[in-house]
Amino acid sequence: DIQMTQSPSSLSASVGDRVTITCRASQSIRKFLNWYQQKPGKAPKLLIYAASNLQGGVSSRFSGRGSGTDFSLTISSLQPEDFATYYCQQSYSSPTFGPGTKVDIK
Amino acid sequence: EVQLLESGGGLLQPGGSLRLSCAASGFTFSSYAMNWVRQAPGKGLEWVSTISASGGQTFYAESVKGRFTISRDNSKNTLYLQMNSLRAEDTAVYYCAKYAVAADLEYFDYWGQGTLVSVSS
Numbered sequence: 001d002i003q004m005t006q007s008p009s010s011l012s013a014s015v016g017d018r019v020t021i022t023c024r025a026s027q028s029i030r031k032f033l034n035w036y037q038q039k040p041g042k043a044p045k046l047l048i049y050a051a052s053n054l055q056g057g058v059s060s061r062f063s064g065r066g067s068g069t070d071f072s073l074t075i076s077s078l079q080p081e082d083f084a085t086y087y088c089q090q091s092y093s094s095p096t097f098g099p100g101t102k103v104d105i106k
Numbered sequence: 107e108v109q110l111l112e113s114g115g116g117l118l119q120p121g122g123s124l125r126l127s128c129a130a131s132g133f134t135f136s137s138y139a140m141n142w143v144r145q146a147p148g149k150g151l152e153w154v155s156t157i158s159a160s161g162g163q164t165f166y167a168e169s170v171k172g173r174f175t176i177s178r179d180n181s182k183n184t185l186y187l188q189m190n191s192l193r194a195e196d197t198a199v200y201y202c203a204k205y206a207v208a209a210d211l212e213y214f215d216y217w218g219q220g221t222l223v224s225v226s227s
Contacts, residue, residue: 001168036214044151044201044214049211049215050211089213095143095153095212099150
């Protein structure tokens with residue numbers, strides 16, 4: 001299985017901050033990397049697919065980049081509704097998720 | 107509007123069996139592969155199983171292979187997960203998730219609200 005890691009595991013930030021979360025795959029997954037947001041007690045929500053494609057209806061303050069083994073998710077200006085846990089997921093082979101990055105309020 | 111509604115969760119003892127259902131609406135169910143993804147309490151997400159649009163192909167995580175069976179009834183727009191020989195480590199919220207496929211890309215574009223399965227003696 002392809003292992004996914006994320007850093008940091010958690011971060012504290014303020015409204016308006018620029019936040020970047022990184023995700024690394026244990027082998028090249030080309031562009032087959034997706035990002036999800038999950039709020040407590042809710043189902044995950046797709047944000048970004050294929051590394052950099054914004055899902056319809058998702059705010060343009062979210063962006064993704066990367067290829068191969070290294071990827072990132074950036075929130076350009078953190079909003080109150082963005083405090084959540086973010087997961088990366090590879091779809092190059094049998095799906096695996098990163099351990100998550102919890103973004104909370106500083 | 108795409109809707110996925112899971113049901114069938116509950117509390118049961120180790121070694122028991124349970125069948126989860128996911129009722130789908132708002133899209134052409136028979137055209138899309140479907141998945142089960144689970145999340146243990148306070149933990150991350152774990153893919154469990156995938157079934158092709160026709161039901162002819164199924165895939166499983168190693169942790170459930172031989173114990174769980176995914177199936178679908180396209181006439182009823184319903185996805186199932188038969189869970190046998192349950193273990194404490196199967197305790198989780200189980201989500202039904204639709205697969206979006208564009209070219210060779212695959213991602214979970216819609217998720218249900220989840221159903222809780224608790225395995226404890």
